[in-house]
Amino acid sequence: MDKIEKRIDSFIKLGQFLGQFSRTEIKQNDSIAFNDIFFDGFKHQLKLAEENNTWFTKENLLFSCENWSSALTIENIKKWISDEELHHESNNKVAIIMAGNIPLVGFHDFLSVLISGHSVLAKLSSNDKHLLPFLAKYLEFTNEDFKGKIEFTNEKLQGFDAVIATGSDNTSRYFEYYFKDKPNIIRKNRNSVAVITGNESEKNFEDLSEDVFRYFGLGCRSVSKLFVPQGFDFDAFFKGMFKKQEIINNTKYANNYDYNKAVYLMSEFDILENGFLMIKEDESYSSPIASIFYEYYDNSDDLKIKLYEDRDKIQCVVANDFIENEVKFGQTQHPNLWDYADGVNTLKFLSTI
Structure with missing residues (x-):
């Protein structure tokens, strides 16, 4: 050998x-x-x-x-x-x-x-x-x-x-x-995003809860931002997130939830929440613990351009048949050995030194 x-x-x-x-x-x-x-x-x-x-x-x-x-x-x-x-x-x-x-x-x-x-x-x-x-x-x-x-x-x-x-x-x-x-x-810093088209199944949103809450959202492969179509009804999203409701029983997570909710309310930000997760309209990619940002889009072509232009800020894109190299719902925390952080081929780099 x-x-x-x-x-x-x-x-x-x-x-x-x-x-x-x-x-x-x-x-x-x-x-x-x-x-x-x-x-x-x-x-x-x-x-x-x-x-x-x-x-x-x-x-x-x-x-x-x-x-x-x-x-x-x-x-x-x-x-x-x-x-x-x-x-x-x-x-x-x-x-x-x-x-x-x-x-x-x-x-x-x-x-x-x-x-x-x-x-x-x-x-x-x-x-x-x-x-x-x-x-x-x-x-x-x-x-x-x-x-x-x-x-x-x-x-x-x-x-x-x-x-x-x-x-x-x-x-x-x-x-x-x-x-x-x-x-x-x-x-x-990189964050991961999910593209919602409005055609997602109930299971898609339940699977997405794993991408949002695994490791309390602290990983670069954790979804911290949603892109949703104009007029999107968040009820289906919150229903899927409910699968992870027990996360609020973690004291450290609960403290972050309470603190960030207080900050948002004192700042008079418009938020939606379900008792363990807040969502807020925001153009940023990195959301605080216990919250997730969302942004509306008008058409898929413009969104694809935006995702390409912001590729240096994004680790994963979760979607269903929307974009090349997308990650399926629920799979962000199951990378393959060849899924390199920041898209940089570590082995190729190491073979040249």
């Missing part, structure tokens, strides 16, 4: 390991490699992650594990890397500055760097610091070649050859200046 095949095999084993941790049940499978060392430890790390960040509920942590388990199959990995020339071995060290908005949000970059043959120097967010170092140890057990190629740091980044950094629009300016002399991918 050559080095690339060994790296692929390690991530397949990791996917099988994560498959034991689902929202349905957490159940140990004795056939999983190194389970005697890692199974109980990962259960503990999930508990620590939940205690460290109250947005990281057990439901959302296990949802993330399910997603990565589904993604890390031999079929998916082979398809993902098929068009790229990967390094069998590289002396390059790639720094990754990770966000902490959703569980394991930096895992795709981590995976991309290692599968490409490079070393990782990762700077974790304090909001998501428990899971990835533990999974990195698992990888080192499955493949000794990874030992010495994975490093986590809280210090100033030094001794790296390229960088992948994810942050806000403000931090991206700093990143662009600080890393200007290194090959880099710098990611900025």
Whole structure:
């Protein structure tokens, strides 16, 4: 087995390991490699992650594990890397500055760097610091070649050859200046939108509730803006959202809902709400927690032009047969390995350094 095949095999084993941790049940499978060392430890790390960040509920942590388990199959990995020339071995060290908005949000970059043959120097967010170092140890057990190629740091980044950094629009300016002399991918704020035509089914809106509420709307793939036709009746939308009504039982979410509702009312904004979600007409893409913006459109051609012109602000477009590369209702939080953040092919970038 050559080095690339060994790296692929390690991530397949990791996917099988994560498959034991689902929202349905957490159940140990004795056939999983190194389970005697890692199974109980990962259960503990999930508990620590939940205690460290109250947005990281057990439901959302296990949802993330399910997603990565589904993604890390031999079929998916082979398809993902098929068009790229990967390094069998590289002396390059790639720094990754990770966000902490959703569980394991930096895992795709981590995976991309290692599968490409490079070393990782990762700077974790304090909001998501428990899971990835533990999974990195698992990888080192499955493949000794990874030992010495994975490093986590809280210090100033030094001794790296390229960088992948994810942050806000403000931090991206700093990143662009600080890393200007290194090959880099710098990611900025993005949000996801849904295009409503008026022909949606009841199930479409129920599925859309997953795109709106998964991870409390904190992900860049979370829908924060609707485009609706003139005269659209929001009753069907709110009926679909009702599927996620229990979200208001989360204290942190409820506090944000109350606060943002008070701000809107004091500002005398015209809002519609159903007790756990507010909608407001607004041209912006990034809506506060517990709210979603909407904007009317007159015809589909003009909207398609607008979506193209604003493509640098948009991560996903949810729709039914409206636009190229759209995401189906309910699927924004199930990206494939080849669905790159900001549309930048990370593997291609890594194959050129």
